[in-house]
Amino acid sequence: MSNNTVVLRLARSDDLAQLSKIEQTCFSNDRLSKRSLKHWLSAKHALFLVATSSDAIVGYGLVWCLKGTRLARLYSLAVLPAYRGQGIAQVLLSELEQLTQSKGRAYLRLEVSALNHAAISLYKSLGYQVFGAYSDYYGDGSEALRMQKRVARYDGKGIRLQVPWYKQTTEFTCGPAALLMAMYSLDTKVALKQVDELAIWREATTIFMTSGHGGCHPVGLALSAIKRGFTAQVFLTQLSALFLDGVRSEEKKQVMCTVHDEFITQAHKLGCVLYEKPLELDQLYKLLKAGGRVLMLISTYRLDGKKAPHWVCVTAIDEHCVYVHDPDLDASQQAIDCQHVPIGLMEFSKMATFGKNRLRAAIAIEKLP
Incomplete structure (x- = not known):
């Protein structure tokens, strides 16, 4: 594609020197x-375009498509001053938006300095909307506005909830972190603090897993919600x-069975409703529409290649996607990458199945009147 004498093409490895010069300028x-820059030139999930004039690179745009989701992020956009x-x-x-859509992504997100009025004006003119901010984000201490645009060519209609995002503080407390988000969105008296995150983990843990600390049992998490004034x-x-x-280890299995049996016993005593069936998407929609909050267990395989059980909090659903808050923020991500993450309905159904037994687990909570 060209704009007068400017031609767009995919970036190549031999562009590195020119790209570095543009970055410095x-x-x-x-x-x-x-x-x-060298990393992004060969990254599997990167969309890297350059704008050239007379074979010289005068600008570039870089998008990162988050694996396993319908979300992409504009990582960088630059044009030499003489060509602005x-x-x-x-x-x-x-x-880049068209390429992003062709890769199956529904949203393109970005961060821009609140002081960069020209860039903000550009993004708004192209349909990007501000949906949050980071204070003291850049090296000069300036604030970053968070903007996004739905690049998929459809108008999603569904249920969207106001749910805060909370980052898990340990590698084994995704369940408590997801539950804290859900409870806080129904009752702001709930504290989004590590002490409460760890307290819930102690109550709901399976004790053992493949290695390291045990994760959280779905019934254990539901019981924690009930103890804090919610139905489950x-x-x-x-x-x-x-x-x-x-x-x-047979000894570890025996302990896990004992924990499971006690959770089931307590569920019957405390009125936790148990269904021996999966939560289907149509019922998920109904629960959210009725004002409930839902946690779902997913396999992280399609996100990071690891087959680990992982809890997320559902924040919205429409005719195309389920949206989740993922409490696990790794070193390569910004918080924006884990918030209201859009996942295609078919992809989500696959992600919400774990292990050889194809386990599916979900927890729905509501605040007691």
């Missing part, structure tokens, strides 16, 4: 290093002991 803070005002940034961004329903494809496949 266009940015005074938060520059991408030459090593980082010619619409090159708009053409780059429009082409649990949807499970099996009511026998969970997560035993990855544990070799």
Whole structure:
């Protein structure tokens, strides 16, 4: 694609020197290093476009497509000063949006300095909307606005909930973190603090898993919600002991079975409703529409290649996607990458199945009147 004498093409490895020069010219803070640019040139989930004039690179745009989701992030956009005002940034961004959509992504997100009024004006003119901010985000201490645009060509209609995002503080407390988000969105008296996160983990843990600390049992998490003034329903494809496949030690399995049996006993005593069936998407929609909050167990395989059980909090659903808050923020991500993450309905159904037994688990909670 071209804009007068400017031509767009995919970036190549031999563009590295020119890209590094553009980075040095266009940015005074938060520059991408030459090593980082080299990484993005070969990254599997990157969309890297350059704008050329007379074979010289005059600008570039870089998008990162988050694995396993319908979300992409504009990582960087730059045009040399001498070529600004010619619409090159708009053409780059429009082409990136089309490529993003072709990769099955529904949303393109970005961060921009609150002081960069020209860039903000550009993004707004192209349909991007502000949906949050980061304070003290850049090296100069300036605030970053969070903006996004739905690049898929459909208007999603569904249920969207106001749910805060909370980052798990340990590698084994995704369940408590997801539950805290859900409870806080129904009752702001709930504290989003590590002490409460760990307290819930102590109450709901399976004790053992494949290695390291045990994760949280769905019934255990539901009981924690009930103890804090909520009602809870649990949807499970099996009511026998969970997560035993990855544990070799018979002694550990025996402990996990004992924990499971006690959770089931307490569920009957405390009025936790147990369904020996999966939570289907149509029922998920109805629960959210009725004002409930839902936690779902997913396999992280399609996110990070690891087959680990992981709890997320559902924040919305429409005719195309389920949206989740993922409490697990790794070193390569920004918080924005884990919030209201859109996952295609078919993809989500696959992600919400774990292990050889194809376990499916979900917890629905409501605040007691």
